[in-house]
Amino acid sequence: MKDALFHTDDLVSQTVAIPGYTSQFLFMYTMCDQQKIRDEILKPISENKGADLKELLITMRANKHNDLEKTIDLLISGNAVLFIEGLEECYVIEVKSSHVRSISEPANERIVEGSHEGFVENVSINLQLVRKHIANRNLVVRRYQLGNETKIEAVIIYLRNIANPAIIEKIDHRIRSIEADSITSAEFVEEYIEESSLSPFPQLLHTERPDRVIGNLLEGRVALLAEGSPTALIMPVTFFSFYQSPDDYGYRSLQASFIRFIRVFSFVIAVALPAYYIAVVSFHFEVIPQDLLLPIKSSIEHIPFPPILEALFMELTIELLREAGMRLPGPVGQTIGIVGGLVIGDAVVKAGLVSNAMIIVVALTAIASFVVPSHEMSGSVRILRFPVMIAAALFGFIGIVYSLMIILIHLCLLESFGRPYFAPVAPFRWKDWKDTFIRMPQQKLKRRPHDPAPQQSNLQPQSEKEEKRDGQSEGATN
Numbered sequence: 001m002k003d004a005l006f007h008t009d010d011l012v013s014q015t016v017a018i019p020g021y022t023s024q025f026l027f028m029y030t031m032c033d034q035q036k037i038r039d040e041i042l043k044p045i046s047e048n049k050g051a052d053l054k055e056l057l058i059t060m061r062a063n064k065h066n067d068l069e070k071t072i073d074l075l076i077s078g079n080a081v082l083f084i085e086g087l088e089e090c091y092v093i094e095v096k097s098s099h100v101r102s103i104s105e106p107a108n109e110r111i112v113e114g115s116h117e118g119f120v121e122n123v124s125i126n127l128q129l130v131r132k133h134i135a136n137r138n139l140v141v142r143r144y145q146l147g148n149e150t151k152i153e154a155v156i157i158y159l160r161n162i163a164n165p166a167i168i169e170k171i172d173h174r175i176r177s178i179e180a181d182s183i184t185s186a187e188f189v190e191e192y193i194e195e196s197s198l199s200p201f202p203q204l205l206h207t208e209r210p211d212r213v214i215g216n217l218l219e220g221r222v223a224l225l226a227e228g229s230p231t232a233l234i235m236p237v238t239f240f241s242f243y244q245s246p247d248d249y250g251y252r253s254l255q256a257s258f259i260r261f262i263r264v265f266s267f268v269i270a271v272a273l274p275a276y277y278i279a280v281v282s283f284h285f286e287v288i289p290q291d292l293l294l295p296i297k298s299s300i301e302h303i304p305f306p307p308i309l310e311a312l313f314m315e316l317t318i319e320l321l322r323e324a325g326m327r328l329p330g331p332v333g334q335t336i337g338i339v340g341g342l343v344i345g346d347a348v349v350k351a352g353l354v355s356n357a358m359i360i361v362v363a364l365t366a367i368a369s370f371v372v373p374s375h376e377m378s379g380s381v382r383i384l385r386f387p388v389m390i391a392a393a394l395f396g397f398i399g400i401v402y403s404l405m406i407i408l409i410h411l412c413l414l415e416s417f418g419r420p421y422f423a424p425v426a427p428f429r430w431k432d433w434k435d436t437f438i439r440m441p442q443q444k445l446k447r448r449p450h451d452p453a454p455q456q457s458n459l460q461p462q463s464e465k466e467e468k469r470d471g472q473s474e475g476a477t478n
Helices: 034-046 053-059 068-076 123-133 165-176 186-193 210-217 239-243 253-282 290-300 307-327 330-350 356-370 375-395 397-413 430-435
Strands: 011-018 021-028 063-065 079-084 090-094 139-146 152-159 205-207 222-226 232-235
Touching: 011 034, 021 068, 034 053, 034 079, 063 068, 068 079, 068 090, 123 139, 123 152, 123 210, 123 222, 139 165, 152 165, 152 210, 165 186, 165 222, 186 222, 186 232, 205 210, 205 375, 210 222, 210 232, 239 253, 239 375, 253 307, 253 356, 253 375, 253 397, 290 356, 307 330, 307 356, 307 375, 330 356, 356 375, 375 397
Parallel strands: none
Antiparallel strands: 011 021, 021 079, 063 090, 079 090, 139 152, 152 222, 205 232, 222 232
């Protein structure tokens, strides 16, 4: 074992005195808790008063292994390995050192109503947070080891009586097919298992909130968690999943519906508003109301650049300020965002480089992109506005229409693990609109979102109840 680990200096080999046996145990001091070693190995051995070896091993909670390669993997994962002369197997005792931060609300997903718990970087604790709220025998956990060199632990969790077996089989196949040396977090898995890596739209939902994971599990989805990452990946998802928030189910239905409609409408504003302004100023000034025509004309007549260059300059400036604010320490980042925006905005207008109207349009666009509850979808929206702006600068309203048509066609064709990404709009399912653009009262949400029956699957349902689960399960499905 020392040769297999190349005589690394953090490998400790220590002889222990077990009456009647010659024994030795090994552990990696960088991975093991010294207090656990004293309490769970050395103390039971020192207090052994003639008890037989079997009772001693039970006291130490040792697991028997006879595969040397597997034992080496367990050793470098934070276990102590006990060898006893004359026995063909060794015994593994778990003494892994754990440094876990306290459970707190995720900084990126703060809400007003609802739970304030968040995932941490430990898979076992994250699973406990989920099982605490779903005390159900149908909650299944499957474990994987990812990365040829890193070998981190990952799990998928789902409700067996609700989730579609075809989707589970597809997810399992894609995870097992991952061939990579380095997998260090759940986010690394996304590009290996998603349907289309080149699509601007995310096909897996990232979240650090247990309540959001629980709500999606109850709708028949699957969650993936990985050691060392507080992020859970939820699959399969639709476009509208990214505009839903746990807050929606803490408010009354009328208030929640209004807020959700604002979120969905913000997608149109964030993608099309700068392009619309460019098209109006460049080609279609006749659509400007008479009362606004003179103010806008006086604002842009002395600007030396075409509207597309104005928009690109301001949009890139906003992106730079946003990125700088994220990378700098908290108080400094907030100062850069506020002061930088005010100073730069005022300076470029006074310098005659950008019009006042363009500043207003860019500010509204930035605010609309921040409304999205999902950081991944917010990034996609910010990318999509640039090609739409270029099309508007070249062809006016026709360019905007064709650009939005291409985006809509792509959304209709895109799939997430074989399921339509733009459902329930395409394919059109009126009954599923109760929790899409608006949120109906809880007593109206009696059916889960429809999921087409599996086309081909080797996993056969074991009861008539499971065969009828798709689109027929009763109960609240937040």
